[in-house]
Amino acid sequence: MRLITYNVNGIRAAFTKDFLGWLKSADPDVICIQESKAGNDQIDIDSLEKLGYHSYWHSAVRKGYSGVGIASKIKPNHVEYGCGIESYDNEGRIIRADFEEYSVMSVYVPSASNTERLDFKMQFCHDFLDYIKELKKSIPNLIISGDFNICHQAIDIHDPVRLKNVSGFLPMEREWMTSFIEECELIDSFRFFNDQPDHYTWWSYRQNARGKNKGWRLDYNFTSYTLKDRLSRAVILKEAVHSDHCPALVEIDL
Numbered sequence: 001m002r003l004i005t006y007n008v009n010g011i012r013a014a015f016t017k018d019f020l021g022w023l024k025s026a027d028p029d030v031i032c033i034q035e036s037k038a039g040n041d042q043i044d045i046d047s048l049e050k051l052g053y054h055s056y057w058h059s060a061v062r063k064g065y066s067g068v069g070i071a072s073k074i075k076p077n078h079v080e081y082g083c084g085i086e087s088y089d090n091e092g093r094i095i096r097a098d099f100e101e102y103s104v105m106s107v108y109v110p111s112a113s114n115t116e117r118l119d120f121k122m123q124f125c126h127d128f129l130d131y132i133k134e135l136k137k138s139i140p141n142l143i144i145s146g147d148f149n150i151c152h153q154a155i156d157i158h159d160p161v162r163l164k165n166v167s168g169f170l171p172m173e174r175e176w177m178t179s180f181i182e183e184c185e186l187i188d189s190f191r192f193f194n195d196q197p198d199h200y201t202w203w204s205y206r207q208n209a210r211g212k213n214k215g216w217r218l219d220y221n222f223t224s225y226t227l228k229d230r231l232s233r234a235v236i237l238k239e240a241v242h243s244d245h246c247p248a249l250v251e252i253d254l
Contacts, residue, residue, distance in 0.1 A: 001254045002027065003104065004237070005145035005219055007034040007202075007245035011043055011069070014242040020047055022240055028249070029073050030097075032106035032145040035243075036067035043069075058082060060092035067092040068106045068146070074099060083131050088124055101254060102227070103139045107146035112167040121149070121167070125176045132184045136224065143252070144186065144222040147202075147245065152177045152188070155197045156217035168216060186222040189234040189250040199236050202245045210244075221250040230254060 004026060008014040011033065023031065031053075036043065039059050048055045048071055055071035058081045070079070076097035082089030096105040109125065112118035136142055150173045154160035163169050181188060190199070200215025209215065221234065233251040240246050 001029045001252045002249060003030045003032070003143060003145060003221060003252065004028040004247045004249045005032040005034070005106070005147075005221055006240070006247040007108070007147040007219060007243060009035050009037070009243040009245060011036040011038050011067075013037075015044060015047075017242045019242050020051065022242065023048075024051055026237070026240075026247070026249075030104055031071050031247075032104065033069040033071070034067075034106060034108040034147045036069050036092075037064050038067060039063065056081075056095060056097065058089075058092045058095040061090045065091070066108060068095045068108050070095055070097045070104060070106050072097060072104075083128070085127060087120075088127070093124070094128075098139070102141035102143060105142065105144045105146070107144060107148070109146070109148045109150065111149045118167055118170075122172065122176070125173075125180070129176070129180050129183060132180075136184060140224060140226050142224045143227070143250075145220070145248075145250075147219050148177070149218055150174065150177050151216050151218065152181075155195075156200075158198075158200065158214040158216070168218065181222070184222075185225040187225055187228055187231070189221045189223055189231055190217075190236065190248060192228075192231055193234045200238075201236055201248055205244055219245055219248045221248055223250070223252065227252060 053071040054075045056079045057069040060066040078098040080096040083094045110121040112121040151157040201219040203210035203215040230253045237247040
């Protein structure tokens, strides 16, 4: 199974940049989308169907904001919209597709531009950890893909010293991610295969950050530890330029 996670920073804008052509070429079995920024009636679902994808979308109540989706060549047995916590579900941050032997989740962790939103982000993170721990009791083979808005280690950000007090690389955010991986028994699939620096999935639009590769690795494909022996490849697809993020791919023998 080829699975891609991609924060598209607006699905409608991505479609105008030949997203469909790229998707046809990349040919994932499943793609997890974040920051769709569109209602279900604003997404060209028909074009996705013509490429062979069943797609499901969980939009925010606020128009043009947040939103997640999953498109899959195999029709899921069940799709779960949200996590049952209204404040998060109103922002369209979690969607899950259940298949025969595994489940795939697309998640968009809040960003934090001020103290109030940082509190909201950390509350989301702690609640999400508890939610995943409970969920894994019934779904042991879980793949959690998405934009976590956190760089886990110094290797995951271009300037760890200067940016140590910026949200996305705060000690408490990084500590939470360590706890999340350990307590939920997950594998960071990219780091499972690659321990080298200078691999990022997001760049600011300012000061030619992408051209200079001054980036952050914010997008992850986490897999349950039970899938460790089935992991075959994980790469970052930095050539895709529909967004300020780029996709991340994991291949799993299922």
